[in-house]
Amino acid sequence: MLPRALLLSLLPSLALFAWAQDGSVTGATSSAAAAGYSCDPTKCKLPTCNCASTSPPGGLNGFVVFTADDAVQSYTIDAVNQFLAHRQNPNGCVPRMTYYTSLNYTNYTLVTDWFVAGNEIADHTMTHVGTPPADEINGNLIALNALAGIPLKSIIGFRAPFLEYSVDTLKLLYAAGFTYESSSASAIPVTDPGTDAFWPYTLDNGMANDCLEVNNSCKGQPVLPGFWEFPMYAFFDSAGAAGPHLMDPWLDIAAGNTAINDSATLEYMKNTFTAHYNGNRQPIGLYTHPVHLSTTYPGVNPSNSTINMINEFLDWAQEQQDVWIVSNEQILAWVQNPVPVSQLDTVTALQCSTPQVPATQKICNGIPGNENGLLELCDFPDFPFFTCYGCPQVEPTVDEPNPPQNVPSGGQARFRLPTNCSTPFWDPVAGNCICSSSNCAFTDNARPIGPNGANLTGGGTGGSAAASASTTAAYVPFNGRGFALPPGVWAATGVAAVGAFVGMWGVWGFL
Ligand SMILES: [Zn+2]
Numbered sequence: 237m238l239p240r241a242l243l244l245s246l247l248p249s250l251a252l253f254a255w256a257q258d259g260s261v262t263g264a265t266s267s268a269a270a271a272g273y274s275c276d277p278t279k280c281k282l283p284t285c286n287c288a289s290t291s292p293p294g295g296l297n298g299f300v301v302f303t304a305d306d307a308v309q310s311y312t313i314d315a316v317n318q319f320l321a322h323r324q325n326p327n328g329c330v331p332r333m334t335y336y337t338s339l340n341y342t343n344y345t346l347v348t349d350w351f352v353a354g355n356e357i358a359d360h361t362m363t364h365v366g367t368p369p370a371d372e373i374n375g376n377l378i379a380l381n382a383l384a385g386i387p388l389k390s391i392i393g394f395r396a397p398f399l400e401y402s403v404d405t406l407k408l409l410y411a412a413g414f415t416y417e418s419s420s421a422s423a424i425p426v427t428d429p430g431t432d433a434f435w436p437y438t439l440d441n442g443m444a445n446d447c448l449e450v451n452n453s454c455k456g457q458p459v460l461p462g463f464w465e466f467p468m469y470a471f472f473d474s475a476g477a478a479g480p481h482l483m484d485p486w487l488d489i490a491a492g493n494t495a496i497n498d499s500a501t502l503e504y505m506k507n508t509f510t511a512h513y514n515g516n517r518q519p520i521g522l523y524t525h526p527v528h529l530s531t532t533y534p535g536v537n538p539s540n541s542t543i544n545m546i547n548e549f550l551d552w553a554q555e556q557q558d559v560w561i562v563s564n565e566q567i568l569a570w571v572q573n574p575v576p577v578s579q580l581d582t583v584t585a586l587q588c589s590t591p592q593v594p595a596t597q598k599i600c601n602g603i604p605g606n607e608n609g610l611l612e613l614c615d616f617p618d619f620p621f622f623t624c625y626g627c628p629q630v631e632p633t634v635d636e637p638n639p640p641q642n643v644p645s646g647g648q649a650r651f652r653l654p655t656n657c658s659t660p661f662w663d664p665v666a667g668n669c670i671c672s673s674s675n676c677a678f679t680d681n682a683r684p685i686g687p688n689g690a691n692l693t694g695g696g697t698g699g700s701a702a703a704s705a706s707t708t709a710a711y712v713p714f715n716g717r718g719f720a721l722p723p724g725v726w727a728a729t730g731v732a733a734v735g736a737f738v739g740m741w742g743v744w745g746f747l
Contacts, residue, residue: 250555260481261423261470266432270447272455280440283572284462286337288437288444289353290516298559299519299567302333304526305360307341311533313350315526319546328683329588331561336360336395339379345611345622347384352602352660356395356563362634366400368690370408375637382638383623385653393564395419403452406460415463420445420565423470423480426515433518434570436466466564473504482524486542498545505549512621513556519567591660600624601660624664626650
């Protein structure tokens, strides 16, 4: 391995390289002619079927989707938290987001924690390969279940690395029981009559996005009944249809500029939001690679101006009436069973709840205060990680995503999550479910939103716009709540991660 100083010195240029190859679209990826799409809404009905349509399925809510891609590490969680942890949705809940997780360099215990905190964990392949084979997709499911304790039934979504997918990818996901896929682009503005900004739709009648990009797609293909496609909605700069920005738009140069200009980015993000909001309210997506915005990863120095700009955008969006920051899973739940604003109280997916586990109980359950001291360190040389569920003898691979457990001599194997217990209540040390009845499970923390959406104002940061909102809790970095690595491990992890970064950049990418 190279000396650490050398590795660190290599990082900035590699980071720039990754930025340069970051995912982007340069124009329309579909057209009405290429789509050749037809769907009979009298036959294709919710909740199991939905035609590709620009019209909202229910009332006019405003949804801002927040997603992150790639490995889960403390510095990526911190990066997400600097945008979401201090916010509230109209029902008083901290916004949830979707993390499309790939497993190389992932610290499994943080996946557990992030899931137990209410976020969606989704599949982004094991080793981050585009147009992935089945082993890459399914191995991710198996490893996330075995080593992060994520119930298989909770992993319902997929995003392809580099957004590279094929019709076969969609068929593999369908066969594996996924509910939705979210790699396709909507890159024609909603103000264009031929827009492809469709609400999530099922593939009963084939794809209607990316028809110019993906072979043998569209014109009725592929037919995958009940399987959902969730397009990624681009922002558009002053060049309009010729200026789409999809992932990490803040890393792009806006039309009319010669360098990254946060003011210009903010302006076009607001303009695109407004076009959606004043129209059919298709979701707006903040599709992030959080490593670029990390202030705690050595060698990455994000612009404070950019971080502030993203928060300013979210502040502004939350000041609009009925705007929610959500995960893909939450929107999909609403699309499948849409209700008007006045009935949003009834949407379980939008509520928040706390597992009833006493703070003093020692249980390795994804809650930092409970699991402190109970994590196992799996000290593999290229990417060490922590887990509650017992270290494997070898690192998980595509060929062996769930290797046999490494049981210390005289020790006891950890028990993996069974299908009949929720993650925060499963004790992997004792092999015991501490809550198996519905009445001891979760406490609902959602604030009543009032009849006819009376409390559905913005001001989600606890500001003056929401007088009835409860006080917003102070921002606490997620891994500051009792999760700590033993002394010396951070440094070792840093070196290992950087080494891996150098070794893997060609295939690692950031999409
Ligand atoms: Zn990726």
